[in-house]
Amino acid sequence: MKIAGKAYRTIWLGEDGWSVVVIDQTRLPFSFETVRLTQVQEAADAIRHMIVRGAPLIGATAAYGVALALRGDASDAALERALALLGATRPTAVNLHWALARMRARLIELPETERVAAAYAEAAAICDEDVALCRAIGEHGLGLIRTIAAAKPVGERINILTHCNAGWLATVDWGTALAPIYLAHDAGIPVHVWVDETRPRNQGAALSAYELGAHGVPHTVISDNAGGHLMQHGEVDMVIVGTDRTTATGDVANKIGTYLKALAAHDNGVPFYVALPSPTIDWSLSDGLAEIPIEERAAGEVTHLRGVGEDGRPGIFQVTAPGSPAANPAFDVTPARLVTGLVTERGVAPASFEGLSRLFPELAQERMK
Numbered sequence: 001m002k003i004a005g006k007a008y009r010t011i012w013l014g015e016d017g018w019s020v021v022v023i024d025q026t027r028l029p030f031s032f033e034t035v036r037l038t039q040v041q042e043a044a045d046a047i048r049h050m051i052v053r054g055a056p057l058i059g060a061t062a063a064y065g066v067a068l069a070l071r072g073d074a075s076d077a078a079l080e081r082a083l084a085l086l087g088a089t090r091p092t093a094v095n096l097h098w099a100l101a102r103m104r105a106r107l108i109e110l111p112e113t114e115r116v117a118a119a120y121a122e123a124a125a126i127c128d129e130d131v132a133l134c135r136a137i138g139e140h141g142l143g144l145i146r147t148i149a150a151a152k153p154v155g156e157r158i159n160i161l162t163h164c165n166a167g168w169l170a171t172v173d174w175g176t177a178l179a180p181i182y183l184a185h186d187a188g189i190p191v192h193v194w195v196d197e198t199r200p201r202n203q204g205a206a207l208s209a210y211e212l213g214a215h216g217v218p219h220t221v222i223s224d225n226a227g228g229h230l231m232q233h234g235e236v237d238m239v240i241v242g243t244d245r246t247t248a249t250g251d252v253a254n255k256i257g258t259y260l261k262a263l264a265a266h267d268n269g270v271p272f273y274v275a276l277p278s279p280t281i282d283w284s285l286s287d288g289l290a291e292i293p294i295e296e297r298a299a300g301e302v303t304h305l306r307g308v309g310e311d312g313r314p315g316i317f318q319v320t321a322p323g324s325p326a327a328n329p330a331f332d333v334t335p336a337r338l339v340t341g342l343v344t345e346r347g348v349a350p351a352s353f354e355g356l357s358r359l360f361p362e363l364a365q366e367r368m369k
C-alpha cells in the first residue's frame with residue numbers, strides 16, 4: 001500500500017541484498033522509520049517488542065530471521081537454535097509456528113551449503129503468498145460489503161467497525177480485515193470505518209487510523225467502549241476483525257476486547273466477520289478457550305500511555321493511580337457461535353469444522369490423520 005504516494009510492503013530486503021528492513025511500528029503514527037535487521041536476535045527482538053506485529057507479519061519476519069541466522073552458521077544445531085529463539089517470542093499468533101515449521105521442513109534435508117539461499121527464497125515465497133492470500137480475502141470480503149450496500153439506499157454510507165489493526169501493517173500487504181475495505185473504497189462504495197482505539201497498545205488509534213488515513217478511507221476513532229452503543233443505534237452495518245489463531249472448529253483468538261464486540265454484535269443482530277488467511281488456522285485445536293495460549297504482557301502497557309504532547313514531543317504518561325497493580329491479557333477468544341462467517345482466501349466459511357474443511361479439504365485431512 002502507499003504512504004505519501006510511495007508503494008511499500010511491511011518487510012523487504014535491504015540494498016545489500018541480505019539484511020531485512022521493516023517499518024518500526026512502535027514509532028507510528030507520528031514518525032515513519034525503518035529498522036534494518038542483520039541478525040536472528042534482532043529479528044526475535046523486533047517481534048517480541050512489537051516493532052513488527054500482526055500474525056502474518058510476525059510469521060514473515062520469523063522466516064527471514066531463520067535466513068539471517070543461517071548466514072553465519074548453517075548447521076542443524078544453528079537452525080534448531082534459531083527456530084527455538086524465534087518460536088519463543090510471542091505465544092498466540094500461530095502464523096509464527098506455521099512459518100517456522102515450513103522453514104524447517106524446507107531446510108533440514110538440504111546440505112548446509114544450500115541452506116542460506118533456500119532460506120531467503122522460502123521467506124520471500126511466504127511473503128509473496130501472504131500478499132496473494134490477503135488480496136483474495138479482500139475480494140471475498142468485498143462481496144459481503146456489496147451485499148450490505150445493495151440493501152441500503154444508493155449512496156448511503158456503510159459503517160464497518162474493526163478492532164485492533166488487521167490492515168496492511170499487520171501483514172506483508174493489503175491486510176486481512178481491512179483488505180475488503182480498501183477494495184470497497186477503491187470501487188467507489190461509500191465505506192466508513194469505526195476504528196476501536198484498542199487499548200492498551202492502541203493498534204487501532206495509531207495503526208489502523210494511520211493506514212486508513214493514508215489511503216483516504218473515511219474513518220472515525222472511537223473509544224473501545226463505544227461500539228455497543230453505536231450498534232444499539234443502528235450505526236454499525238458490519239464488524240470485521242482479524243485473528244491471531246483460529247481453531248479447526250472456528251473459535252477465534254484476537255486482540256483483547258474482540259469478544260465483547262462479538263457479544264454486542266450478536267445482541268444487536270450485526271454481522272460479525274473474521275478475516276484470515278489459511279496459515280492462521282490451527283488445525284490441531286478444537287476448543288479455543290481451553291487450548292489457545294493467551295499472551296500476558298507487561299503491566300506497564302496498561303498503566304502508561306505513549307503519545308506526543310501538545311509541543312509535538314513524544315512522551316510516556318502514567319494514567320493509573322500510582323501503586324495500583326494492572327493486568328494485561330493481550331488476546332481473548334470469541335467462540336465460533338458468535339462468528340457470522342470466516343472470510344478466507346478461498347471464500348466465506350461458516351465458523352465450524354464443517355465450514356472450514358469444505359474450503360480446505362486437504363488441510364482438514366491432515367488433522368484427521
Ligand SMILES: CSC[C@@H](O)[C@@H](O)C(=O)COP(=O)(O)O
Nearest residue numbers: 053054055164166170242243255
Ligand atoms: C492480520 S492481523 C490479525 C491479528 O494479528 C491482529 O488483529 C492482532 O490481534 C494483532 O495483535 P498484536 O498484538 O498487535 O500483534
